[in-house]
Amino acid sequence: MNPYQIIKAKxxxxxxxxxxxxxxxxxxxxxxxxxxxxxxxDVHPKANKRQIADAIEEIYKExxxxxxxxxxxxxxxxxxxxxxxxxxxxxxxxxxxxxxxxDSIEAGG
Numbered sequence: 001m002n003p004y005q006i007i008k009a010k011x012x013x014x015x016x017x018x019x020x021x022x023x024x025x026x027x028x029x030x031x032x033x034x035x036x037x038x039x040x041x042d043v044h045p046k047a048n049k050r051q052i053a054d055a056i057e058e059i060y061k062e063x064x065x066x067x068x069x070x071x072x073x074x075x076x077x078x079x080x081x082x083x084x085x086x087x088x089x090x091x092x093x094x095x096x097x098x099x100x101x102x103d104s105i106e107a108g109g
Contacts, residue, residue, distance in 0.1 A: 003055035008042040016040040036098040069098040
């Protein structure tokens with residue numbers, strides 16, 4: 001599978017920003033133990049952790065990024081009601097990627 005088919009997009013949310021900034025946080029001892037930067041991506045639902053890690057390293061090879069760990073979360077679709085009509089939100093899979101200490105992923109990727 002093409003790396004750009006496995007990694008759909010970088011997921012930019014408030015929780016993702018908190019994970020990315022844990023490396024710089026020094027306010028709490030338990031928080032300051034987090035040495036590896038973390039980035040959240042939307043990924044293909046059938047991709048496994050090894051494929052995700054290889055795809056990240058391939059896409060960001062100019063920046064010499066090394067993936068240390070990948071955690072995946074599958075979000076199930078949920079029922080929602082809008083203007084009296086019932087529908088479903090779309091389900092998706094996201095991956096929290098831990099990088100080598102000192103590495104970072106810039107927006108240009």
